[in-house]
Each structure stands twice: as structure tokens, then as C-alpha cells.
Amino acid sequence: MTTISAPATKPAPVPPRVQFRRRWDRRLGFIATHAIGIALGVIFVLPLLFVFLTAVMKSDQAMTSSLWPTEWHFENFVEVFRKAPLLEYFGNSLLYSALATIGALVSAIPAAYGLAKLKWRGQNLFFMLTVAAMMLPPQVTVVPLYDLWVRMGLTGTLVPLIVPYFFFDAFSIFLLRQFFLTIPKDYLEAAKIDGCNEFRAMTRVLLPMARPGIAATAMFCFLFTWNDYFGPLLYTGENQDNWPLSLAIASFRGMHHVEWNLTMAATALIMAPVIVLFVFAQKSFVKGITFTGVKG
């Protein structure tokens, strides 16, 4: 074993008293930050915990200010399905989210490739317009779009929510472009010298390498559509059969307005898929979020 020699310049000797004080400062700082860190974590999770605890209470206990259930009624989660057609709403949500996510990937992958790996005039303009489309509130364009779908007779269905994703989803294009930029061009050049055209270079070389980025984009799209409230309220609002969970949950309390325990059980059920998804795919989530910051 070779020993690593000490750094050439020794730091100036620190008097023992100062050393002692510094060590204590460090320790106090360590304890303080960790205490605050733990407190923050607890505060953030507490509301979710209260939702769960209330969900398993008896309905009259949920109306009192007690925090801990005296009896654990896990059957409340089943009861919720009897009170409202939650499974149908769940199906609608799944249909909307799954199809929109597929659509977003199908349309955004080539566009993001075109923005990240091809060179053409107007490229920058297209990218800036994409960013603008991503940032502008949906309410800005909603009047003519609604008009369009009414004239096609498709309001009340999920079609107006899903179809646009098959053409243009600004956020997916933006995020995929950020991921594609991190993949070195050399691999694509090599593939093209070997006789691949751009399309094959994209599907055979870039896409396998960008798999984590594609997964992250898909999850964000799924999450956004699963959580979406404004879109479904606008287009399916009249037709309860096509409601996704997000709309159903908001009206659930209207139907059973005294039963906080069931309302919270339903609330926990709609949060569950998202939390499960996150627990399994935390890394790509975090990577995707940091990519949405200005760094790229």
C-alpha cells in the first residue's frame, strides 16, 4: 500500500481554544440543521397523514377534533366505491392520462430531436415559441378552442383533452430536448457514417440512450394529466360519465357532505397512484425537475 503524502502547504496553526469553539459551533450547527430538516419533513407529510387517519375513522369521530382513530375502519376505502362510481372515474382518468402520454411521446420525440440534433433556420424561433406555449396560461387560448370542439360535437367527451397531445405538447418537447442535448453528437455522426438516415439514427441510437429522459417525460405528462382539473371541467363538465377522478373528487363532498371520513378516503385513493409512481421512479422525477430549471 502506498501512502498518500500530506498536502504541500500546511494551514496555519489554529489556537486550541478557537479550535474547540469552532468544533462546538459545527456540532450545534449540525444539530440545528438536522432538527429543522426533520421538522420540515414532518410538517410536509402531516396533512397527508391526517388525511389517512381521518379516512379510517368512524364518521361521527371524523366530525370531532380527535386526531387519532379510536377504531380503525379500513372498510371505508371499500365503502367509497359503493357510494360513488369511483372505478369508472378511475378508468376515465387512466384513459385520459395513458393516451395523452402516448400521444405526447409520439409527437414530441421527433420535434425534440429536430430541435436538439438537426440544424435549420427558424430553429431558435421554434424553440422560443415552444417555451412561450409552455408558459402561457391555458385560459388564454381556451375560448376559440372550446368553440372548435363544440362545432365538432366533441365536448362532453375526452377527445378534446387527448387529441392535442398527439400533435404538440410544449412541455414534453422542451423536456425531451433538454435530455437529447446531453447525448453526445458523435454517436449519431458515427451511425450516419455507417449509412443510417436521421430517422434510424434517432430510433436506433438516440432513443435507447435517452431512455431515462423519455421515462421522466412520460411520467410528467402522466402526472399532469392525472392531476388536471381545468381541462376536464371545461370539456367533460356537463357529462358526468366521462369525468376523471380529479373532477369526481371535488364533487364527492357535495354528494356526501357530512362524511369527512369518506371524503378523505376518496382523497387518499386519488393520491395513491401518484405517490406509488413517485416512490418507484424518484430518480428520474428529480432529474426531470432539475432539467426544467434554466440549466440545460
Place this chain on the structure above:
Amino acid sequence: MTSVLPAETATSSAPAKVRAGSRRAKRRRTVFYFMAPATLGFLIFFGYPLIATIYYSFTRYDLINPPQWIGFDNYVRMFTSEPLVKTAAYNTLWLVIILTICRVLFSLGVASVISRLKSGVGLVRTLCYLPALAPPAAATLAFVFVFNPQFGPVNRFLHLVGIDGGLWFNSPVMSKPSLTLLALWGSGELMIIILAALLDVPAEQYEAAELDGAGPVRRFWHVTLPSISPVLLFGVVNSMIYALQFFTQAIVAASASAGTADVAGNSKLIGAPENSTLTYPIWLYVQGFRYFNMGYAAAMAVLLFIVSAAFTWVLVRQLRKSQHQEEGA
């Protein structure tokens, strides 16, 4: 690219030029195939409605009868004779200012605590991010329950330490601060973005500053802040736009706290209590899709567009600048 081009320009005979021309045409076709679907989608679902909104804003339109040109009437009505649009604009402005300041400072605070942790970073980060994932409608219901004035856990805790809890979502004074708290609870995304930026600050800079005798405050001011300022600017613009389109939380909180929740929204409950949660996008929605004053809603949309476009422009410029810096490096 560069590896192919020089060889070709070296043999500058006539056939090579023709080949270069057809290559360019082929290239252009490739770009066309890649960009066509997105361009089409952009034009149909973004470009067209953006322009059509401006047209509709000068008309009276109820979806059934054809739009009728009325000039600036919608705008005149917006600025003079309709009181609720002012309430809505005020509420949104309140959120844009207060919520943005709170969200950025809070995210920065939480992120800098997390960045100092020696262990458990992953766990704490996960716990702080979790609420941001919850569907806003569900998160709002959860929050309205937790802040329920009579039996909510928050007021119960406050009672234990001898404080009379507030009315939260049930009081017109407290409703917007309560919505702000709800937004802070769900601001995990911004925290993670800021956290990533904080962890990216080179450690040598801190060491150098420490050797120069800078304390923690000076180090934060002179080392941390300058290097994360682009991300903070992103946070500010992002939060402003978030506040500008505040919709779901406000509409769900209003009806849930008022006793009954109704999805397509009982008009009486919108903005409850006392219109204190009536945001601009909610009033636009009510005017356009409840009262079918599509022209008036379009005029409101134009104003929303102007304001949010100004914010977006700031961000896009910043983005461009950081891109140039990267290319230059």
C-alpha cells in the same frame, strides 16, 4: 457534420455541387418530416386560438348566434362597469405578489436547509416533494380539512398552545393567506430546482470565502446568491405565472369550505367567502363557459395574455442568455 463537409468541398467539381444541392434538399425534407406534426399542432392548438381570441374579444358571442362585431365594448365594460372583474384582478394581483415572494423565499429556505444536511437528504427531499405531486383538487380538499376552523388538526394544535385558531378558508381576510399556505405546501418542485442549483455551487468558492474570513451570512450573500441568481429568477417568473393561472385550488377551496362541493360549481359558491377567492382565471371561466359571454371572456384572455407574455418574455430572454453563455464556453 464537420467530419464530412471538408472532404466534399475539396472536390469542387460540378457533379459534387449538384450532389451538395440535392443533399441540402434532402436535409430540408428531413427537417420537414421531423417538425411537421409539431408545427401543425402548434398552429392548430396554439397559433390559431391565440389570434382568434383577439378577434372574439371585439365581438359579442354566445356560441349559438354568430359573433357580432361590437368594437371595444368588451374592454370598456371590463375597465369601467363590471365590478367583479376588478375583484378578480385584485385577488390575482394579490396572489402574484404575495404568493411569488413567499414561494421563492420559502423554497430557498427549505432548499438551503436540505443542502446542509449531512445525512437523510434523500428522505427529507422526498417528504418535501410529496405534496407537490398530489392532484391539486385532492390536495385542496385535504388542506381545507386540516384547516377546518371547528375540528381541523391545525386549530386543535394552536388551541393546545393557547392560541385561538383562525377561520382560515372561511374568512375573507384569511382565505388568500390560506391559499398561499396551500401553495407553499405544494412548492416542492421549485425547492428541488433550487436545491440542485445550491449543490452545484463550487465548494472551492466557499472555502476561499471562508479563508478570507467571511461568515455564513456574507458567504450566502457573496457566494451563494450570485451563483444561483438565474435559478431564482426562473423561480420568480415561474411563480408569477403559477399565481396568474391560479384556478383549481381556489375554486375547490371555495366550494369545499362553504359546505358543499359542486364540481361544475354552484355559481353562488364561486369565490366564497365574499368573492375573496375569485381569481381572474375563475371569473374568465364563469363569464365564458357559465354565462356564455365568450367575447367578454376573450377580452379577459387578451389582458391575461399581455401580462403573462411580459413575464414569459423575461424568462425567454434569460434562457437565451444562459444558452449563449454555454455555447460561448
